[in-house]
Amino acid sequence: MEGSCSLIRRVYLTLYNWAALVGWFQVLYLAVKTLKESGHEGVYDAVERPLLLAQSAAVLEIIRYSFFGMKEALGSAPSWLMWLRYSTFLVLYPTGIASEVGLIYVALPYIQKSEKYCIRMPNKWNFSFDYFYAALLVFGIYVPGGPHMYSYMLKQRKRALSKSKRE
Amino acid sequence: MKVNVVSRSGKEIVKGGIHLSDSATVADLQEAINQRTKNFYPERQRLTLPVQPGSKERPVVLSSKKSLKDYCGGSSDNLTLVFKDLGPQVSYRTLFFWEYLGPLIIYPLFYYLPVYKYFGYKGDRVIHPVQTYAMYYWCFHYFKRIMETFFVHRFSHATSPLSNVFRNCAYYWTFGAFIAYYVNHPLYTPVSSDLQMKIGFGFGIICQSANFYCHILLSNLRSPGGSGGYQIPRGFLFNIVTCANYTTEIYQWLGFNIATQTVAGYVFLVVAALIMSNWALAKHRRLRKLFDGKDGRPKYPRRWVILPPFL
Numbered sequence: 001m002e003g004s005c006s007l008i009r010r011v012y013l014t015l016y017n018w019a020a021l022v023g024w025f026q027v028l029y030l031a032v033k034t035l036k037e038s039g040h041e042g043v044y045d046a047v048e049r050p051l052l053l054a055q056s057a058a059v060l061e062i063i064r065y066s067f068f069g070m071k072e073a074l075g076s077a078p079s080w081l082m083w084l085r086y087s088t089f090l091v092l093y094p095t096g097i098a099s100e101v102g103l104i105y106v107a108l109p110y111i112q113k114s115e116k117y118c119i120r121m122p123n124k125w126n127f128s129f130d131y132f133y134a135a136l137l138v139f140g141i142y143v144p145g146g147p148h149m150y151s152y153m154l155k156q157r158k159r160a161l162s163k164s165k166r167e
Numbered sequence: 168m169k170v171n172v173v174s175r176s177g178k179e180i181v182k183g184g185i186h187l188s189d190s191a192t193v194a195d196l197q198e199a200i201n202q203r204t205k206n207f208y209p210e211r212q213r214l215t216l217p218v219q220p221g222s223k224e225r226p227v228v229l230s231s232k233k234s235l236k237d238y239c240g241g242s243s244d245n246l247t248l249v250f251k252d253l254g255p256q257v258s259y260r261t262l263f264f265w266e267y268l269g270p271l272i273i274y275p276l277f278y279y280l281p282v283y284k285y286f287g288y289k290g291d292r293v294i295h296p297v298q299t300y301a302m303y304y305w306c307f308h309y310f311k312r313i314m315e316t317f318f319v320h321r322f323s324h325a326t327s328p329l330s331n332v333f334r335n336c337a338y339y340w341t342f343g344a345f346i347a348y349y350v351n352h353p354l355y356t357p358v359s360s361d362l363q364m365k366i367g368f369g370f371g372i373i374c375q376s377a378n379f380y381c382h383i384l385l386s387n388l389r390s391p392g393g394s395g396g397y398q399i400p401r402g403f404l405f406n407i408v409t410c411a412n413y414t415t416e417i418y419q420w421l422g423f424n425i426a427t428q429t430v431a432g433y434v435f436l437v438v439a440a441l442i443m444s445n446w447a448l449a450k451h452r453r454l455r456k457l458f459d460g461k462d463g464r465p466k467y468p469r470r471w472v473i474l475p476p477f478l
Contacts, residue, residue: 127429
């Protein structure tokens, strides 16, 4: 079971990191493209949506990585950083999840109509992909997944902060 | 002797401990714990020797066949053991039966029943010969697995946690439906050459037969009493690769995919190969650790783990 847990963790981290890369790259690409085509005024409007998403994730990442950095460099992290790491999620998880869910919801009619990223049968590899239904599936994962992750983090928080108090 | 049974956080599981004769076995202790704790039947109990706090070593798990004094070390009249509840357990046979039954039933549903009209595909569908052969191949495969579960395999542990039933069934049943959907699809495109189909299924059948023979060889390494244990597998492909059973299983799925050519089938092949490689590495390492060549034990021979020439 531990083996499959670390496999799942590796797969998740791989996907998460690549997704973060894609998200930020999209922001950069849109920013540069809009800049070239219409000048700097239009840039924020073009990148606003993916940017908000990437920013939420980035704030969490800054805290997480400085925590790990300190721990590796000094052997332990200052208690205020520990507190930050286990407390900022209280605000950032709901905002991050809400913005992702909101974005998907707003985009759904467009996804369905435009048939973007869809692969249809028949084809040589007997494969199909419907972006609309995939988005709905992601939706269906977020709705139970969000609260579950949040309560898991609450539990982690209680454990980590009480352990540091005891030390 | 007196045995103190504590939880991993130090709390006493059995108040006052358990008193047993000095020649008692771990199984006797497990029975006694069951008597005192009602819900925790022996298969749910994991008993380990305490580890020093901060030690990175894996705790020593007590084997139910051994006697308690084997784990006593110095003092033979007082022993403290750490208890973990493994949760409700089911027999491996039950687990395997349910996880394999799903694909066996779900796949023919997509073949025989007009399910595609609910996905928006009206009208009749033409069934290509390869789709029929694929259905027979698939169903034979899972039928074989169920038969082996009841008549061939000898398991190292009697039980598995109940939660694994849900996890494993989700895996097998979802992938079964995923593949069945595409292979039986009204717009399914067969591979361009009949020869490719024949090579695929032919190779698959050869590998399934080899896989069956591997299972027979493995089951003969253990006695029918169900006492588990590990031996060095020998003969046939085991002379070259530790987990020849997984190797043949992976290749037989490759045969199926060569014949049917779907992304879904290949995804399943990759995921299954990854899972089996994980198991194979663990088994290979366990055998090498157990058969280290010391104290009269044979030394585990140099072999591939699962997929020569990669691993």
